[in-house]
Amino acid sequence: MTRWFLIIIGWLAVVLATLGVVLPLLPTTPFLLLAAWCFARSSPRFHHWLLYRSRFGNYLRYWQQHRALPPGVKWKATLVIVLTFAVSLWLVKLWWIRIVLIAILVTLLTFILRLPVIDLPQQKQR
Structure with a gap:
């Protein structure tokens, strides 16, 4: 079960x-x-x-x-998040929903930007 x-x-x-x-x-x-x-x-x-x-x-x-994240993933994720939220903010007309969207956007970007990135070839050279 x-x-x-x-x-x-x-x-x-x-x-x-x-x-x-x-x-x-x-x-x-x-x-x-x-x-x-x-x-x-x-x-x-x-x-x-x-x-x-x-x-x-x-x-x-x-x-x-x-x-950690592989190299290049952080900026791609940030770009997709910003673009999708920009479209959402553009389509939504209610101001309180826009405020909620902006709060979620800030939270997501804070989370993503704090994740570590490890480039394995550079780590092995050290």
């Missing part, structure tokens, strides 16, 4: 993470980490797929090994 529950939660998290790539208020990373956690405890096959076959696998493996 627990195994199937974790598999269902894991796949739900994968779907939400995929939607989070294009929807500005839906985060991708927490759902991916939740899916990896669920699959690691319920299905080695799905866990392997998530880490080695999905589009998110490289980022998840890098995070698991180094607790």
